Amino acid sequence: MTAVVTFDxxxxxxxxxxxxxxxxxWLFARRYRQLLIGRVSRITAALQRQDEDAALDAVLSLKVTSATVGAGELAALAAGLEDDVRRSDLAAARLRAGRLWPAAQRADRALETYLAG
Incomplete structure (x- = not known):
């Protein structure tokens, strides 16, 4: 298994x-940080409601923006969540989503350091 970088x-x-x-x-990365908690919250809330359409929309948003900003770990998690949701395996998606908050915190700290530099 290849390790995924938190932030590139x-x-x-x-x-x-x-x-x-x-x-x-700089503004793009700053805005990504501001929206990150909301994006992760949207995913977890949609999965709790078993709303596949809302979950997929939120997951795709996180995946694309994370890949763009270089938050590789979050982009990879979102890609896995996308697969889970597309297979209608919400139990697997909820399990995987449990890893989002710690990964989001790591990405946020890495971006904070980058933006301060």
Missing amino acids: EAALRRISDEVDDRHFV
Whole structure:
């Protein structure tokens, strides 16, 4: 099993190079942090309600934004959750979702450090 990196700052450097605007990237990463708790909460709430459509929407949002910002661990967890939900295996999804909060905290701390630098 390959270890997934919590945060890869190279993702943000690539965006910065592409848009040639470091401030935009800083704002994007900051906004990601502000929305992170809400994204994780939406997933867990939807899974508790057994609302597959809402869970899938929330999982896809977390997966795409996490991959974009370089939060690899969260992107990988969200990809696994996506598979669980698409298979209608909400029990497996709820089990996997239990790993979201610790991973979100690690990603948040890593981004905080990156943004402070």
